[in-house]
Amino acid sequence: MNAQTEHFSLQGPAGNLQCALDLPDPETHAAPIGLALVAHPHPLFGGTMDNKVAQTLARTFTGLGYAAVRMNFRGVGESAGVHDTGMGETDDMEVLLTAMRARFPGLPLALAGFSFGTFVQARLQQRLQENGTPAERLALVGAAAGKWDMPAIPANTILVHGELDETIPLSAVLDWLRPQDIPVTVIPGADHFFHRRLHLIKQHITSMWDKA
Numbered sequence: 001m002n003a004q005t006e007h008f009s010l011q012g013p014a015g016n017l018q019c020a021l022d023l024p025d026p027e028t029h030a031a032p033i034g035l036a037l038v039a040h041p042h043p044l045f046g047g048t049m050d051n052k053v054a055q056t057l058a059r060t061f062t063g064l065g066y067a068a069v070r071m072n073f074r075g076v077g078e079s080a081g082v083h084d085t086g087m088g089e090t091d092d093m094e095v096l097l098t099a100m101r102a103r104f105p106g107l108p109l110a111l112a113g114f115s116f117g118t119f120v121q122a123r124l125q126q127r128l129q130e131n132g133t134p135a136e137r138l139a140l141v142g143a144a145a146g147k148w149d150m151p152a153i154p155a156n157t158i159l160v161h162g163e164l165d166e167t168i169p170l171s172a173v174l175d176w177l178r179p180q181d182i183p184v185t186v187i188p189g190a191d192h193f194f195h196r197r198l199h200l201i202k203q204h205i206t207s208m209w210d211k212a
Contacts, residue, residue: 010071010099012092015080018072019096020049022062029065034136035100036061036068036110037124039093039117041142043076043083052198053114053141060139060202061112064209067104071096073120086116086148090123097124109135115168115192119148126151139205142192143184146172152180158208159183160201162190 006021024032038061040054041047048054049070058068073089074081081088097109113121118140128134138157144150147168161173163186173184185204190197 009078010095012074012079012081012095014074014082014084014088014092016078017074017080017092017095018049018076018078019069020071021067021069022058023067024062024065032065032067032104032107034061034064034066034108034110035104036064036066036112037093037097037100037121038068038070039089039111039113039120040070040073040076041115041117043073043116047116048072048076051114053194053201054117056194056198056201057112057114057139057141057205060205061110063202063206066110067100067107069096069100086119086123089120090127093120093124094127110137110139111135112139113141115142115144116148118143119150122151122153125153137209139209141194141201142168143173143176144168145176150176153182155180155182157182158185158205160185160187160204162186162192162194162197163188164190165192167192 008019010017038057040049040051049072061068072079075083111121141160161184187200
């Protein structure tokens with residue numbers, strides 16, 4: 001993401017996992033105040049941890065003072081293995097979380113994702129809730145409702161969707177959220193990849209983050 005990005009590898013269930021860590025500006029945050037895991041879009045359609053929305057999410061959280069870590073899902077870049085429809089990817093994300101919690105013990109946890117990555121993060125949050133160690137909050141962009149069996153999410157989740165999303169129709173997201181009574185922020189004129197509107201993702205999540 002920038003010259004200060006730390007690239008590293010972890011050993012996952014399917015082999016090597018390629019990761020990238022960004023820290024907040026030391027001039028504004030002497031140390032990270034939280035930890036954010038960012039999940040990228042679908043690996044079989046060009047999704048990587050360097051996707052512009054994934055990078056925007058990472059920048060958003062470093063701006064909030066969080067250590068933001070991304071990972072290439074299995075089969076992408078230098079990550080070993082093959083695509084596993086979100087099941088193995090959730091396992092891999094949990095490996096990353098374990099490593100980051102060891103490095104940054106005691107910090108609040110945020111889970112962020114874009115498109116397919118929202119499915120992985122919602123599944124991970126479900127797993128963490130069952131274990132009694134949930135993330136404090138989720139930030140989901142282009143939530144993958146209708147594409148995958150999205151679990152229920154916490155009421156304080158921040159959701160952002162494009163009005164003109166051609167990949168995941170807004171109607172599918174509303175159908176998923178309606179029984180949960182959870183709102184979504186719709187960016188007028190935005191497509192699935194938020195071309196020319198990435199800054200609005202950052203602005204909205206930043207403005208909402210400290211609000212319950």
